[in-house]
Amino acid sequence: MSYTFQFGQILGYWPQFLQGALLTIKLSALAMVFGLTIGVVCALARSYGARPVAWVAAAYVEFIRNTPFLIQLYFVFFALPNIGVRLDPNTAALLAMSINLGAYSTEIVRAGLESVPVGQIEAGRALGLRRLQIIRFIVLLPAIRAVYPALCSQFVLTLLGSSIVSAIAAEELTAFANSLNMQTFRSFEIYLVVTAIYIVMAFGFRGIFAGFHRLVFANRG
Amino acid sequence: MRFSFRRLALALLPAIGLAAGAVSAAKAQTPDEIIKRGKVVIAVDTTVPPYGSLDSSNQPSGIDIDVANAIGKQLKVPVEFVTVNSPGRIPALLSNRVDMVIAIFSITPERALQVSFSIPYAGQSAVLIAPKSVNIKGPDDLKNMKVGVTRGALEDGALTALNIPGIQILRFDDGPSTVQAMLSGQIDAMGGGDYGEIYLRKGAKGEEYEQKFPLRAAHFGIGIRRGNPELLQWLNTFVYSIKNSGELDAISRKHRGGAPMIPLPVF
């Protein structure tokens, strides 16, 4: 094997790597917020909504969970303009990521909702709590606490999945890596460095999730 | 069934074998070896008409494909096509997957550090393409516009080097994605080969597209692994001969709406 490693040349591009990584983090974090929101709404719709509403939510979840993210991405960017929706690459990426994560969060949150004992809801009613209060304090919070680890794993998968959005010209970390690869052909060093950055980001997010858990859930028993 | 780690390891052997067997069939180096093996394996890109696309029976067709078939005819062996995309061309060669690459492979000194190029068998300019209704005369008109390019392609380098203020260059992984972005109106203009215009003009639903100005000229060579002078010399002789016999012109006329091949330099 006659290959000379040239990490020095690659590491010289660190400001661009950092810029790409920051966009990756931004896209992922926003997708987590939107995705969880979609998930909570659709899970409530599936569990407590009227039948047509529950059915629409179920169809959304099944369709997204049984088709590849890459194809969803192509759809949002290349096909939506046909009906007049024109989004720039980063927004299109964020939309596709949120829709994808939303479907998975729906299933996870729903599993949490089902784990809340009926007696608990009845107890809330007996205490004279209003419907929204019951949903928020008695159903939703315990439900999310119950499935928090699963949600976090899904969030990390969204971060990792964001590497695909370079396919529609979003300028995140993988896109920069691909561009650099076409200029320098130092493929091994580039993708090794970028993989390391993703690993650090994934562990970082996990650390933040663990801290958040301690902060919000731990002292409530 | 009794469980044994040895049995498990045996079961895993195929996986390890697969990894080790990565060196695949197309190891033939010289023209003689190719003839002896009885087939020539050529990488083509079927997403870049008129050089390569799928015809109505979903078979590869285009200038690159015809040149590849002419090689097979000369060597008197059948051609086996392997499809690649732009970033996959060099790895296809380096991994011994194919004997040669004929896939709008522009000759550049950076690439020539990884692979060897034959003398050009075709050439074209990277041009700026935009809807007729958009007024673009030169680079200055691209200010604050969204321009799509294929990552690392000729037009990417040319447009980036122009350093136009406010321009937003959107880099896609392959040509089809760039064209699709143009057709769906995601970008105001695109850089592409002058071949792009042929199918853009036909492809657009309402909008008509046209070439606005040239960005940079390029020539395509046949790429092979380095350290293979016999094959390289044979390919150069082959290209010279199809240029001379008029066969290359005929191929060009067939796929480029009657246009003959442009004059090609040699090196």
Place this chain on the structure above:
Amino acid sequence: MLREFGSNEIWFLVMAARWTILLSLLAFVFGGLAGLVLAIARIAPWKPVRFVVSLWIQVIQATPMLMLLLLLYFGVNMLGVRIDAWTAAVLSFTIGTSAYLAEIWRGCIQAVPKGQWEAAKALALDFKRTLALIVIPQAVRMALPPTVGYMVQVVKGTSLAALIGFTELAKAGAQMNTVTFQPVAVFGTVSIIYFAICFPLSMLARHLEKKLQVGTLRVQAL
């Protein structure tokens, strides 16, 4: 050159799905075998082995599948080790799949009550035999639904191979799109084909979960 998206084109996409299925099967079989080894190593009675394997799984689960693909295909080829697109795709999906399946199966193995291990010890069975005769048969029951569920992720994950130029269903869709320029019809058809492969698997997983009455071991996406 340009043509309509008709039955001929749909057939082309359907035929391309066989590469998706073949790639998925290879990834699943090799990933499953490697995953079984990893899962057992994760609970082996040797601490250093457990530590190394656990670290490996965590690192792989923190690596985008696309990076594994790019690293193996572009990176390793530049290093001088010759790997073609097929091998790179099968190898990276095997590595990824094995890490996720190992974690799913480890969970199932560990969900077998501790008393079973203790009883086996009392009967003087060693680690190997306890695992093979007592624990794994019980764990398989629990593992079946999430494993079938994970197959859906494997099938969808193979679409990434399109990005290194491997012609499977997603790439065939992109090819078809360049000659028809009807993205809604083309990608709609591609989605439906994926759905037709994945949805029955999802349903089967759910059915098994109900039938075998195992808890909610959730399967994650790629």
